[in-house]
Amino acid sequence: MTYAPFDLSGHVSLITGGNRGIGLGMARALAASNANVAIWGRNSEQNEAAVETLSRLGTGTATAWSVDVSDEDAVVSAMQEVIGQYKRLDSCFANAGVGMGAPAFTELDTETWRKNMAVNLEGAFWTMREAVKHMVHRAHAGNPGGSIVGIASLAATEGAARNQAYAASKGGVISMIKGIAVEHARHGIRANAILPGWIATEMTEGAQSSEVFQSKVISRVPARRWGEPADFGGIAVYLASSASSYHSGDLLVVDGAYSIF
Numbered sequence: 424m425t426y427a428p429f430d431l432s433g434h435v436s437l438i439t440g441g442n443r444g445i446g447l448g449m450a451r452a453l454a455a456s457n458a459n460v461a462i463w464g465r466n467s468e469q470n471e472a473a474v475e476t477l478s479r480l481g482t483g484t485a486t487a488w489s490v491d492v493s494d495e496d497a498v499v500s501a502m503q504e505v506i507g508q509y510k511r512l513d514s515c516f517a518n519a520g521v522g523m524g525a526p527a528f529t530e531l532d533t534e535t536w537r538k539n540m541a542v543n544l545e546g547a548f549w550t551m552r553e554a555v556k557h558m559v560h561r562a563h564a565g566n567p568g569g570s571i572v573g574i575a576s577l578a579a580t581e582g583a584a585r586n587q588a589y590a591a592s593k594g595g596v597i598s599m600i601k602g603i604a605v606e607h608a609r610h611g612i613r614a615n616a617i618l619p620g621w622i623a624t625e626m627t628e629g630a631q632s633s634e635v636f637q638s639k640v641i642s643r644v645p646a647r648r649w650g651e652p653a654d655f656g657g658i659a660v661y662l663a664s665s666a667s668s669y670h671s672g673d674l675l676v677v678d679g680a681y682s683i684f
């Protein structure tokens with residue numbers, strides 16, 4: 424018999440950037456565990472394709488919204504629509520992100536800095552704030568609980584050469600997560616950050632096709648391979664489920680042991 428907390432029947436999860444990559448990897452596992460899954464992304468074709476895939480897994484439903492998380496009004500209204508449709512939100516994965524670096528720190532321009540911040544930090548801020556608002560409201564109504572997950576990066580904790588804007592945006596996500604965890608634990612709301620290592624997605628396409636990167640970096644990953652979106656399924660189900668109800672404020676590194684080698 425399946426461990427009961429991992430059956431997410433009736434659970435509602437939101438995954439921003441859930442139409443591909445790590446977000447879709449998490450959404451697939453949540454859907455297969457019977458959760459209702461709402462995904463946000465800007466590309467409607469990719470959204471539709473993801474919904475098609477997710478709908479065939481588990482007993483829950485899958486829905487997508489076209490949302491640009493760098494637009495506060497869009498985040499606020501889409502969150503209201505998700506909660507309006509499902510009547511609740513149990514877990515929220517602030518995963519939508521972009522990775523924009525510069526040839527050198529001295530050449531990092533303000534526009535690139537702001538683009539990283541707009542999606543990775545402000546987008547996560549608005550998404551998590553609106554989700555927590557609902558969870559606190561529900562707790563006051565006698566139904567406490569909820570899980571907030573910020574997808575950060577090893578870039579936030581390791582030195583990320585030529586990637587300072589991205590790293591800073593992800594460091595901000597970690598700081599926000601810790602504050603949310605402490606402030607809202609009394610309502611049964613927990614908040615954790617996932618720090619992926621090197622994962623084969625559209626974001627890392629350039630690195631995947633670089634022989635230098637392959638030989639200098641991936642060869643040093645103790646697991647001896649790129650991470651895959653599916654490597655984030657188990658942790659998503661765990662963090663959404665009541666199995667993690669006393670686990671909050673943590674940074675969960677998923678990197679094939681890269682950062683400790």
Ligand SMILES: NC(=O)c1ccc[n+]([C@@H]2O[C@H](COP(=O)([O-])OP(=O)(O)OC[C@H]3O[C@@H](n4cnc5c(N)ncnc54)[C@H](OP(=O)(O)O)[C@@H]3O)[C@@H](O)[C@H]2O)c1
Nearest residue numbers: 440444445464465466491492519520576619622624625626
């Ligand atoms: N891949 C890695 O090695 C790695 C390592 C550490 C951390 N991460 C983090 O993991 C998360 C997922 O990245 P990934 O590797 O899966 O990248 P990806 O394949 O490029 O996926 C990014 C996702 O974010 C969405 N997105 C981007 N900008 C958005 C916006 N303004 N509004 C709404 N959605 C937006 C994209 O959908 P649309 O284009 O349709 O909007 C897509 O679904 C990111 O936060 C990333 O920083 C990745």
